[in-house]
Amino acid sequence: MNIGTASEQSRLPVKTIRYYEDIGLVRPLRSDNGYRDFSDADLQRLKFLQRARSLGFSIEECRELLSLYEDGNRASADVKAITQSKITEIDRKIDELKSLRKVLTTLSDACHGDDMPTCPIIDDLAGTGDLDPDLKTG
Amino acid sequence: MNIGTASEQSRLPVKTIRYYEDIGLVRPLRSDNGYRDFSDADLQRLKFLQRARSLGFSIEECRELLSLYEDGNRASADVKAITQSKITEIDRKIDELKSLRKVLTTLSDACHGDDMPTCPIIDDLAGTGDLDPDLKTG
DNA sequence: GATTGACCTTCCCGTAACTGGAGGTCCTAA
DNA sequence: TTAGGACCTCCAGTTACGGGAAGGTCAATC
Numbered sequence: 001m002n003i004g005t006a007s008e009q010s011r012l013p014v015k016t017i018r019y020y021e022d023i024g025l026v027r028p029l030r031s032d033n034g035y036r037d038f039s040d041a042d043l044q045r046l047k048f049l050q051r052a053r054s055l056g057f058s059i060e061e062c063r064e065l066l067s068l069y070e071d072g073n074r075a076s077a078d079v080k081a082i083t084q085s086k087i088t089e090i091d092r093k094i095d096e097l098k099s100l101r102k103v104l105t106t107l108s109d110a111c112h113g114d115d116m117p118t119c120p121i122i123d124d125l126a127g128t129g130d131l132d133p134d135l136k137t138g
Numbered sequence: 139m140n141i142g143t144a145s146e147q148s149r150l151p152v153k154t155i156r157y158y159e160d161i162g163l164v165r166p167l168r169s170d171n172g173y174r175d176f177s178d179a180d181l182q183r184l185k186f187l188q189r190a191r192s193l194g195f196s197i198e199e200c201r202e203l204l205s206l207y208e209d210g211n212r213a214s215a216d217v218k219a220i221t222q223s224k225i226t227e228i229d230r231k232i233d234e235l236k237s238l239r240k241v242l243t244t245l246s247d248a249c250h251g252d253d254m255p256t257c258p259i260i261d262d263l264a265g266t267g268d269l270d271p272d273l274k275t276g
Numbered sequence: 277g278a279t280t281g282a283c284c285t286t287c288c289c290g291t292a293a294c295t296g297g298a299g300g301t302c303c304t305a306a
Numbered sequence: 307t308t309a310g311g312a313c314c315t316c317c318a319g320t321t322a323c324g325g326g327a328a329g330g331t332c333a334a335t336c
Binding site: 151153154157161171172173191196197 | 292293296301302
């Protein structure tokens with residue numbers, strides 16, 4: 001099938017598919033006219049990539065997962081390990097965002113939000129504020 | 139002061155300071171030898187930037203905050219608005235990460251994690267799994 | 277047969293916010 | 307005088323693509 005069809009079926013943009021070929025994630029054959037010719041197996045890989053990417057796996061993790069996908073002798077423990085390290089990474093990001101959120105809400109709550117220039121948020125950014133110094137660990 | 143001193147005082151890498159000059163966030167004078175010469179006001183800007191960036195504001199947001207910082211007639215409402223839209227953005231990211239986490243945990247929990255190839259995670263990525271289809275909204 | 281328009285190709289630039297490195301200049305201390 | 311560190315500019319790479327130019331191919335229509 002042509003790239004347009006592969007794109008529809010995999011729900012990946014055409015550009016993305018070409019990029020994935022560039023970096024060796026998929027290797028479609030070429031027709032006589034130079035068009036890429038995707039086999040069903042190629043399409044499977046693309047769908048796999050679409051799903052894995054949408055779950056937050058990086059390209060390199062996808063590469064690893066793909067090779068496990070195609071390795072009949074894989075150990076499910078290897079797949080699980082990648083998944084769990086992803087979960088740990090997500091937890092770290094959530095924690096970081098939560099602590100950012102806390103600082104920003106404290107600042108926002110302290111700000112009148114009127115048409116006067118006095119602003120605890122600016123004061124904090126400028127280092128001249130007097131809000132909870134614990135907020136300044138960043 | 140030279141860039142090295144400015145770097146120490148602002149806790150920004152030298153490279154980053156040069157970059158900030160490139161994109162017009164700071165405009166130090168130059169000494170006769172061509173070295174950048176940072177004034178106290180320049181240093182204040184750098185510290186402001188360090189703090190704002192560490193709070194997750196983008197470069198463009200920092201640019202806006204800086205101009206409010208230096209605008210004696212600013213309305214604190216403008217600063218608060220930027221801060222609150224940042225909080226909203228953070229909330230969105232947290233939600234997204236939480237829902238990713240949920241899917242990954244479900245998959246991980248279903249996987250034995252042994253030395254056998256059978257793996258619900260791979261099956262899900264391949265689209266051949268039979269786990270909760272609600273997980274597949276990605 | 278010619279044209280139109282959709283589809284395909286490659287190639288290069290741009291994104292955000294830097295980081296690393298090469299190659300060269302300047303300053304300071306031994 | 308020389309070694310080193312600090313400074314300079316410019317270029318390339320990072321992630322995962324997206325946009326757009328310039329051009330070849332295909333199927334249908336006139």
